[in-house]
Amino acid sequence: MRSFFSTARIQKSLKARIGAALVLAYIAGVVSALPTNAQARSGVIRDAEIEALLKDYATPIFNAAGIAKGSITIALIDDRSFNAFVTTGRRMFVNIGALMEAKTPNEIIGVIAHEAGHIAGGHLTLQRERAGMAQMMATAGVVLGAGAMVAGSGNRSMNAGNGGMGIMLGAQELAVRSMLSYQRGEEQAADRAAIKYLAATNQSPRGLVDTFKRLSDDQMFKLDGIDPYLMSHPAPQDRIASLEQLASSSPVFAAKDPASLIARHEMMRAKLYGFAAKGDEVVRRYPISDMSLPARYARAIMNYRYKKVPEALAQIDDLLKSQPNNPYFWELKGQVLLEFGQAREAVVALRRATGGVPESGLIRGLLGKALVATGDRALLDDGIRELTNASQREPDDVENWRQLAIAYNQKDNIGMAEFSAAQEALLMGDMQSAVNHAAKAKARLPAGSPAALKADDILNYRKPKSN
Template identity: 45%
Template sequence: MKQNRLFEFAIPFCRKITATACASAIALPLIAAPASAQGGKLSLVRDAETEDLLKDYARPIFKAAGIGDSPVEIILVNDKTFNAFVPDSRRMFINLGVIMEAETPGEVTGVIAHETGHIAGRHLVRLRSAAANAQIMTVIGMILGAGAMAAGAATGTPGAAQGGAAAALGAGSIGQRSFLSYQRGEEAAADRAALKYLRATGQSAKGMLKTFERFADQQLFASRFADPYAMSHPMARDRFRALAEAAQKSKYFNTPDSAEFTRRHAMVRAKLLAYTSHPRAVARAYPRSDKSMPAQYARAIAAMKSRSRGAIKQIDALIRQQPNNPYFYEVKGQALLESGNPKAAIAPFRKAVSLKPNEGQFLIWLGYALVGSNNPAVLAEAESVLKKGLHRDPNSSVGYSQLAIAHARQNERPQADLATARGLMVAGDFDAAKRYAARAQKKLKRGTPAWLQADDIVSYKPPNLKRR
């Protein structure tokens, strides 16, 4: 099966954007069209290099916000628009577009700092309370409106009935405006918190201001027709003016981004463009005349995607320049898998793991190549590597599917069924997961860790994600 470098995920979520813990690592090529909120799916992607960069951006900000010890997971959303959000205190969703549009690391750190302000300020908890209050106002308005309509009908006064109808219909608007006003206040609070975190970490807010200026320019025309009191976020131009003066007072305002972050940011931007765009778009953005490392990286990935015979040669040229870059070996292994040569992919994946031993995605790729090599002598190693990878990255259904194959080829059927069940749980297919878990449980020794895992799946009751 064709395996693309970035895993694609789907997380069901409800109206309040409450993401479940289940994400399916499906072996599909990036990039399918991201599903909307109305569609009930949130399309996500995985990439170790991008995730590592975002974690390094976020680490000092989380510490400054006092949430450094909290396990806040940064999750990449398969969407090229510039947006980010936090559904709870444990997850931060960042669109690919944030990184791809951001010209500097500071633009991304500004977004992370703002979203961290929501987490540290417990806005998500208070927001639910504000939503409840808005619903109460709406209900009261509906009751009053219904009472007026009933009185008008009883007295034969059409005007009173019509007035009551207007009150009932307007009640939702009153409640909504109150709720949106509360959200505007929280957005402003998150902005102020972001400036505080950037100052505390010795970083400039220029990137954050650039982001707001971009939004302000986009809204310049639209705002002529918008009702600012019916918007959940403050008007971007107003936010920009409010922040600019405070930001410029920081002694770090003219501090440039670190050279290392700037280098890594350019590499990740090139990678994401190459994986999410047509090779012709890559050629326009990074023409042959551009000899920079990001340009070489983008062209090598584009060549791999187009199944060019020269892809391995281009990747090897990158490796010669940076022989200790684990992500180059990962891309080489990917290219070899794409060309149908998993046996040859083992060596570069093994090298990537040696350079970054705790990266779960690298371990899963190595296990995948070992299984794909069809060599019975390496099945035990494949099983061990995949288990280590899944311990560090438990949301990979690809890892579970390969582990199931490794178990099956070693005639370990109950363990294979359990691995399949766990992969299906990650993918959100709870009914199928329960069937495989029940089958595994029958052949596993009662009370063992494997039996208990199967029992947990059989007993699992999925959360109610119906819209409310």
């Protein structure tokens, strides 16, 4: 498991699409699709095992929704609250808190189905359009209000400008209400779509209902002191009642999750608790008396986090006795060994991991890093091969390009080292460094080679003009 700049949490305005605060942010123009730079990846977690499971959860739902294969990216957010949301960049974000709290796969699948309803319904595009209209409404009111305040400023009365202020505030409130009235309808439409997608894939809508029952007690759904109109979602009682009515009429309401999926779900939860929870919380949830596979997994990860390396490796080896071909156990072993200076041993473990999931760019990237870290020049070509494969599968992964730059430099291939450094800088949002490295790469690479052409693209890049 890897975290991008995990000490910097994702912006609060991106944590949820509900509530008036987000709508005001939309109107102010500060929330849009996440940009693909380093800052946007703050708080984003990558993990091959969890991403594979979420893909298996989502693929049947996306097919039922008519969403093109591979067109939606699901990202994990390092946040313990229960939430998921989509952006106009066709990205779906799921908080790790949702995965940790969800008792069944069906609960997460229901959430994915709801978000798929937003995507298939084009709601995010419509929200952007309406945000522009709402901004115009609010701006017009602000201009009128400012004019009234200026006109009143010549009057010595303290209340002379209050009429203008009232116009300004009233216009902004009208803009918010106008936008939210549409959002509530879209939430209901997404609920209905979710029920349909779940039925089409022979999955129960029970998890979706259970999720919203849980959320009804969450602070973000409490109405005390909040204008109920200023809620982007329908009032929780109304929403749950509507959902229960729709769900109970589903022909697959009694459907159960497959045992194999439940087992993977529990392993995912254990992994997240092991990585994200404090040690005492892990021990309470997975006491030493619990010898289940998820409990042993969580404790092994916890010991790795707390740098108890011998204990962690012993526990991972014990896990491998139970499931000797589990690629994610081998990945974890390789990660521990690599991080604590045993690169050669890590290579052995990570080769076993890639053998189990050869399509995983994340694990291939880790193997490539381990090969380079051995310092053995005889392994550099293998390392470059694995890192190149990983960068093709994960083109936005900065670490792969960083390691390629190191590997090519060790092979004295300065042209490719500079090109890799240019790609790394580009992904980090450092355009000046990207241009500098690209210029050096182009001077050394064979003319017309793929890397030289890409370096030329970086040199010729011009930032789009803002409207």
